[in-house]
Amino acid sequence: MKVILLKDNPKLGKVGDLIQVKDGFARNHLIPKNLAAPANLQNIKSLNHQKHLIAQKQNRIKKDAEKLSRKIEAVSCTIAKPAGEEDKLFGSVTSMDIEESLKEENIAIDRKKILLEEPIKTLGIYKIPIKLHPEVTASLKVWVVKK
Numbered sequence: 001m002k003v004i005l006l007k008d009n010p011k012l013g014k015v016g017d018l019i020q021v022k023d024g025f026a027r028n029h030l031i032p033k034n035l036a037a038p039a040n041l042q043n044i045k046s047l048n049h050q051k052h053l054i055a056q057k058q059n060r061i062k063k064d065a066e067k068l069s070r071k072i073e074a075v076s077c078t079i080a081k082p083a084g085e086e087d088k089l090f091g092s093v094t095s096m097d098i099e100e101s102l103k104e105e106n107i108a109i110d111r112k113k114i115l116l117e118e119p120i121k122t123l124g125i126y127k128i129p130i131k132l133h134p135e136v137t138a139s140l141k142v143w144v145v146k147k
Helices: 023-030 041-073 095-104
Strands: 002-005 018-020 036-038 076-081 088-093 120-122 124-133 136-146
Touching: 002 041, 023 036, 041 124, 041 136, 076 088, 076 095, 088 136, 095 136, 120 124, 120 136
Parallel strands: 076 136
Antiparallel strands: 002 018, 002 036, 088 120, 124 136
16 A cells, blocks of 8 residues: 655655555554555645645745855954964954854854854954855855954
8 A cells, every 4th residue: 555654754764755555554553643644646746735835945945045145255254352472362252253243244143053163262364154054055254353
């Protein structure tokens, strides 16, 4: 019997997969527990429509992320911190500082998306990656200057 999975199952597949299972397993386990639906024409059309809507939404989100990426790459942030000898900072520049600097440029980014491996502790120019979408990563130019 062919069924459409309604919930993820590690042994059978992911939501929306069309799979072939034994009749008894489908009738006695999958369908009563709402883990799957019979693969009739109406359910298949509904599934295809849902997949199409999800794909459109994902494309829209990706385009928005690409637009934001171009905006971020056109901006460079300057962060002034007190520094001592050999251009070492008193303290460090963290993702929170970068987030605040972006807010001043009217760009709202969650600091968890800023991929700063470790805090910046010296003066200089840095390129910081910002992951906006699983497929879109922007590169922000950050200038750390002496206060």
